[in-house]
Amino acid sequence: MLIPLTRQKFEQLIPILATGPQYAYYWGKFPVFLRRLLISVVAVCIVVFILGKFILGEGLLTFFLGVIAGLYWLWAPVYWASLRNIACRKLPYSGFWRGEVIDLFITEELIGEEQTVNNRGQLVIIENRERRLNIEVGDETGFSTQLQVPLKRTHKAIAPGQMAEMIVMSNRPDLSSITKVSDIYIPNQDLWVSDYPYLRKDAFADVSRQLEYGDDPEYPRKRSTKSRRRRSY
Structure with missing residues (x-):
C-alpha cells in the first residue's frame, strides 16, 4: 500500500530542526564528544588570537564569534542533524x-x-x-x-x-x-x-x-x- x-504532513514527520533522538544520534559516544570539544578549543584560539588581533579587533564581534566557536561541541549535533533533515525535505x-x-x-x-x-x-x-x-x-x-x-x-x-x-x-x-x-x-x-x-x-x-x-x-x-x-x- x-x-x-x-507537504504539510510530510514536514510534520521530518521537521527542519533536530529532534531529541536526532540530537542524541549526532551527540555520539565519548570519543566523538572529545573530538568536538577539541574543535571548539582550536576554533576559539583562531578567533581570539588570529581574527581578533589582526582582522576583527577586540570588540563585540570577536566576543560573539568566540562564544559561538567555544560552544561548537554543544550546537554541532543540531547543525548536522538539521542538514540531514533538510536533504530529505528537498525531495x-x-x-x-x-x-x-x-x-x-x-x-x-x-x-x-x-x-x-x-x-x-x-x-x-x-x-x-x-x-x-x-x-x-x-x-x-x-x-x-x-x-x-x-x-x-x-x-x-x-x-x-x-x-x-x-x-x-x-x-x-x-x-x-x-x-x-x-x-x-x-x-x-x-x-x-x-x-x-x-x-x-x-x-x-x-x-x-x-x-x-x-x-x-x-x-x-x-x-x-x-x-x-x-x-x-
Whole structure:
C-alpha cells in the first residue's frame, strides 16, 4: 500500500530542526564528544588570537564569534542533524508505505581502522567491525528496499512476513521512483528499525492510525486485535 502525503504532513514527520533522538544520534559516544570539544578549543584560539588581533579587533564581534566557536561541541549535533533533515525535505513528494518484511540477515561491516605498534615495534592495523542487521521489505507491487542498521537485541523479534511501515520520498508526483526511505516501523512488535531516526514517532503513529481507521474512537482496541490476526497487507 502506498498513499501520497501532503507537504504539510510530510514536514510534520521530518521537521527542519533536530529532534531529541536526532540530537542524541549526532551527540555520539565519548570519543566523538572529545573530538568536538577539541574543535571548539582550536576554533576559539583562531578567533581570539588570529581574527581578533589582526582582522576583527577586540570588540563585540570577536566576543560573539568566540562564544559561538567555544560552544561548537554543544550546537554541532543540531547543525548536522538539521542538514540531514533538510536533504530529505528537498525531495518534493512523499508517501506512506505499508508492506511486509521479506528477508533478514546479519553481516559484519568494517566501520574503521586503528594503527598500533606491537611488542616487536611493527605497525599493526586493527580493523573495527560491527555486526549489522540487513532487513529487506517489499509489497505486492514488486517494490522492495533494503536497510542496514546496527544489530540490537530487540531485532530478534522481527521475522519475515511481519507488517512493515515507512515513509518514502521521491522527485516524481506519482511516486513511481523512490529516491529515499525513512526508518522502518514494525507495528506488530511496536519496534523501530533505523540507524538515523528520521521520523517523529508520534506524528508517524498518527498518520498510520488515520490511514487505517480514520477518526474511529475504537482504534486502540481494533489495532490490537488486527495485529494478532493479520501478518501482512
